[in-house]
Amino acid sequence: MLATAPATAAPIDPVALRRAFGTFVTGVTVITTRDADGRPRGMTANSFTSVSLDPPLLLVCVGKGASSFPAFQAADAFAVNLLHEAQADVSGLFASKAADKFSAVGHDRAHTGAPVLTDCLTWFDCSVHDRVDAGDHAILIGRVRAFGTSPSAPLGFCRGRYAAVKDPPPPDWLASLGMIVGYLVEAEGSLLLCRDREGGWGLPRAPRRIAEGRLPVAGGGSLALVPDDTFLYSVFDVADGDPGYLIYRARLAQPPPRASLPEGLRFFPLDRLPYDEIPTQEVRAMLRRYVREAAGGRFGIYVDSHEGGRVAMVGDPEPWSRQPQP
Template sequence: MLTTPQPTIDPIALRRAFGTFVTGVTVITTRDSDGTPRGMTANSFTSVSLDPPLLLVCVGKVAASYAAFNASDSFAVNLLHEGQTDVSAVFASKAHDKFSAVSHDRVHTGAPILNGCLTWFDCTVHNRVDAGDHVVLIGAVQAFGTSPSAPLGFCRGRYASVKDPLPPGWLASHSMIVGYLIEADGNILLRSDGKGGWVLPSAKSRKAENELKLEGGDALTLLPDETFLYSVFDVADSDPGYLIYRARLSGASAAFTVPAGFKFFPLADLPYDDIPAREIQALLRRYSRERHDDRFSIYMDSGDGGRLARIDGGSQPWTQSPQDTEQEKP
């Protein structure tokens, strides 16, 4: 009985053929058994199901992080935007500590979420499928977030641009970006955006908290009597909107060990030219003027340029306000 010989597949030619499919660029992250963050770039990502919410990524068995991904019960997928080719390069390298120069946070499972990325998905492992020289991780999405930035594309072994990524009327998120304007000894705390610019520290909850958790596990203790709403505004119609609190750090800035990616700037020396959003520039200029007079206001965005409401007097707990003790909390 004659058999037809199977054709030999050239793996290099096959890789090039696979590479003609235009994809995004992701950084997949997890933690190993001792809690050390691990991550690598990957473009073998796809959605699987909306109900239940599932996605998948493929991890090569020769990858340095393979053992961590194969053993962990959770992972995150961080989709990169067009300005994050440097982040892609870091996680594609064999660098010993890839996370030292990249700001990241914990959201649900504890897998590292890269701050400022296009979109992120925080997942528990739904299933693992052995597939040749890769393992397929099917993740159950526990939390996610997105932004209106343009995605970083990849095709034929090179980065590719994606035009007009956000159709008119498409909203990137229904949530608010919650930022904190934190002062200590006349200095303002800012966070690196990973692209040479500076932004305000952010939080996950819209409710003002006495402790602000920072990326990497550190936390700031804030003075509760000096934490107030400071500004509410949009940057663009497609932006989720900003909710900014002003706050004071409990203790001196000199005694506070600043985590990597954060820095205190004197009010008189704020890096306005390195702050990408002009709205945040304007907010910091207003704060600098109001701190000089020690008289603050609240800004509310509106179609004709916004409104400022002046705040006079100090704060007091709601239950100590005589006219309000018998009324319900608003």
């Protein structure tokens, strides 16, 4: 039964109001940014919603009393990390006043430089689109620059407690997550390619975004990459039914002698890439763009769209800077 509002408004009890707000089932997020000194800052929040698809916008509400509020208020970028069902401890950590929150969780960067948790349900990397003052909170509206997701179950929250969400995602949704993760590995003006099953050439692949800095190769070996020099380069679908591609630029920690490369791997000079032996048209187009940008020393991030795709020019990214924790 719905309550009827009285003719004369009575004072609102903030404790009762908070409990009423808390009956709305939400997910749990960790929002992250960097302060003026480049140090990662983060806090737990469940006031999150999508706003728009065109342009791609979302919002989070940041309490003005939070210790990280000044960092979010001044930052030009932030990330929203949705937690999965096994991350109640991560939620508790970022809700605490711990001084070294990021030492216990893996984090990386995708586009803006804001910390992105390497283990989470879904992440959104955003530039700040707008800020709105709203009482004891600030509404932070972000424009999504990159995102990623997984089929894990979400961590829910309701009535002040964590809640389980047992329904699995629909099968057609799971199929859309089968991205091929490829790596553009350049050394001394040459690009590393690998033989595919049909005898053509393609990019080295990994089952997911590399977090340990080692690129697996055929035969059970691996190549060491410089983890702080790995950057998102291109996200695109293909016309022949493949699940789509997520491409990163990377650099070998110590380029091996050409003769000692594992079987099936070969470095090709950038001006002599075997385009005719690369079967996927979209990969060939991506490699031609890479060669042009490498010649100019200025790279972009390509994201496929119904309009044919868009490139955001970002220059040659600075290496990841390790900063002391606050």
